[in-house]
Amino acid sequence: MGTTTQPDAVPEPKYWHLKTVLSDALDSEFEVGEILPNERDLAARFGVARATLRQALEQLELEGRLQRRRGVGTTVAPPRFGVDVGAGVHVWPGAPDDAWQTGECEETVPPRAVAALLDAAADGDEVHSVRRTRMTHGQPVATELLYVPRSSVPGLPAETLEEPSGGSARGRAVLRELWRLELQGQERTVELGSARADDARQLDRLPGAPVLVVTTRYVAQGTTVAVGVSTYRADTCRLTFADRMPEPQAAAAESTPSERERAHGGRHRTGARLSRR
Amino acid sequence: MGTTTQPDAVPEPKYWHLKTVLSDALDSEFEVGEILPNERDLAARFGVARATLRQALEQLELEGRLQRRRGVGTTVAPPRFGVDVGAGVHVWPGAPDDAWQTGECEETVPPRAVAALLDAAADGDEVHSVRRTRMTHGQPVATELLYVPRSSVPGLPAETLEEPSGGSARGRAVLRELWRLELQGQERTVELGSARADDARQLDRLPGAPVLVVTTRYVAQGTTVAVGVSTYRADTCRLTFADRMPEPQAAAAESTPSERERAHGGRHRTGARLSRR
DNA sequence: TCCTCCGATTGGTCTTGACCAACTCTTATG
DNA sequence: CATAAGAGTTGGTCAAGACCAATCGGAGGA
Incomplete structure (x- = not known):
């Protein structure tokens, strides 16, 4: 049937x-x-x-x-847009209005999984943390929590922490500006998760909405000096990672920013079978 | 209430x-x-x-x-295991039995989205394609389709195509062994998807199961010479990307392979409240 | 003109009840 | 003893109906 x-x-x-x-x-x-x-x-x-x-x-x-x-x-929904996550060069056309919005610095006890990654923080220790939000295409696409153990930045004046750069910046740039950390590299993991209540609110989604959780481990002097946990809307984002990509000649200019081809085919004709009435 | x-x-x-x-x-x-x-x-x-x-x-x-x-x-379910996806070094403990299983080479018309990425193939062209399956922890965690346009490998004897390396190998290694392609770099995108019927079967999942789709664009001589579309089980995998990670001294040896900490806390006591009867 | 309130509309949650399909285990059978 | 046939268990699908909550737009009042 x-x-x-x-x-x-x-x-x-x-x-x-x-x-x-x-x-x-x-x-x-x-x-x-x-x-x-x-x-x-x-x-x-x-x-x-x-x-x-x-x-x-x-x-x-x-x-x-x-x-x-x-x-x-x-x-x-419009096609997913590529959101650059890697450390390398922008290759996929990024959105013109892609920007991070950095919040205030607080002292919190990081989740256990994060503490396990931080070399310089025992379980239960308080660390510096900053919440950030990423806006693209006029909507929030990610929230991030950056955790920096105090021992990574000993004796830092509180002033610096209260006044972030105020604008858009990549994670490592924030670490440099806020805490003068110079990084050697980073390592990332991506996994599927469901949005916690607070993240969901910031992403304008319902709790439990599917998200891509990117955990970044920032490394300097051979140790993990900071950990970032970013939560991306899984329905609108396609994460892109580029490592030492040579700038492609022709292929890069093939289409303008936002309107990229969809994952498995996608055209846009018109018709009227299911349309209203 | x-x-x-x-x-x-x-x-x-x-x-x-x-x-x-x-x-x-x-x-x-x-x-x-x-x-x-x-x-x-x-x-x-x-x-x-x-x-x-x-x-x-x-x-x-x-x-x-x-x-x-x-x-x-x-x-x-056991905790998710980290599956290395990046081009860099293994940092997270990989599974000891992590292995790719390469199938036979065929001629297929790639999906439109893939064709759009391939510089050397017009829409509708047939290209070489190889199906691969990744096994870890005794179960399939990913299937991959590798697409290589003919013009990337002109005049290649069919013999080579029929006899893959037969065992485990990273994507770029396969490209080298099968088609003698030397790569300059690659670029990856990660997005959430739902398993198509064929992928679901290979992954021992039901159709529509959540998967992480990793699209890899292999670059040589400034052009995209191959594209790989990998489909990872989203419920069991945590993808890891490492770019030029310096080997961490102490942190790397903190725990043995499989049993990693879970994303947001996770301990394993015992009790009997919900247990049977 | 601007604001507030109210009701219609739409998706979100929840219930009850039924049957199907995959699997396991027991039992009967060769 | 090995195998096949059932029966029972478990998750998967589907239906029909009810109510809740977010939203929007228009009616009415300040």
Whole structure:
């Protein structure tokens, strides 16, 4: 019972089939930013329960194809934008308005996992910490917590800590400006996580939203002098890492910033099958 | 209504509260590999509908804390293991049995997104492609598709293509051995995706399972000569990137391979509150 | 003109109940 | 003793319905 009408080999889940149908429709019949019919209508139109429809929508949202907001509706999300995370050169076109916003410095006890990475801090020790937020395309895409054990920066006047550079800067630049740390290198890990309540609020997402957690270990003099934990919105970001990339000649200029090709194909025609009414 | 008994500020969703309760229980009362009570029991025990319980379990599975298998049960997952992805040195303890398994070379039309990255292939062109699988800790953690346009390796005897190195090797090593390509550098992007049916099968997961998609762009002579698309299980893997990391003296030897600390704290006591019966 | 309030709309949460599919273990059978 | 057939267990899918919470827009009042 479907449109493909296979013999009946493996009964594909309804929501899975629904997802592919919607996905195709998204490509062919909708514009970015366009608003879909509401869930109750869609469910009725496909002859499924709302829960089933929602299962498909959830998948699509996870893939960054949709954006849902309570009280508003479900809209077609723009393609993910590349967010440079590596230490190397910018290669993928970065957003023109990509900027970090640095908060105030505090004294906190870092999470256990962070403490384990810091050579100079025992479990339970308080360390300096700064919260930062990364804005791109007019929206927050990441929050970061930077942890610097006191012993990494002994005898630093509190003044310096209260007055950060105030503007955009890469993590290592902040470490230099705030604490005059000169780094030798860094090491990063990326993993999937779900947003904690505080991070979710800053990212304008609901708690539990999928995020990419980037843990950076800053190294100087052979020891880990700082650790940064960045939380990126997984639905809108594609992290890019470049290590000693020679500037590509032609390929780099192939398209303008924001509107990059999507992960697995993506065109934007127009039509009117699923459109309103 | 809850255990925390806040005044009643923001009514925390039930499944969210449930998730934290379960998460704590996982830390304090269960061993890795232990099997939880079944969903119907758990739901009854917490006085919620099974659907609600499942919402909490889904979150925990997404975070890599649980593993669920139909017909078997829900088990406590081991901590994520770090999987080295960068071009640099191994720093995080890699698994002793980490190995790539290279398949046969075929001729395929790469997905549009890949073609867009390949300088030497127009949309629709066939290119060489090799499927590879990465095994770690006795299970498949990633599948990869390597795309090499013919013009990158003109006039290569088919023999070479049919007989890969047969064993473990990093991506660039494969490119060298298979096609004698010497690379200048590479660039990677990481994004969240959901497993396609074929990848899911290879990863022993259900279609739609969350994966980390690593797209690697191999560069030689200033052009992109190959593109690799790796699909990592997001629930079991933590990708690590190291660029010119100086070997840390003490910190590197702090713990033995597999059993690393978990992302946000994690100890393993024993108890018996939720345990069977 | 500006503001506030209220109601309609939309996605988010939760319940109950049912059946399906993968798996394990027991039991019957050769 | 090995194998096959069932039965029972467990997670996966689906339905139908109810209510909650965020949002937006218009009506009404200052």
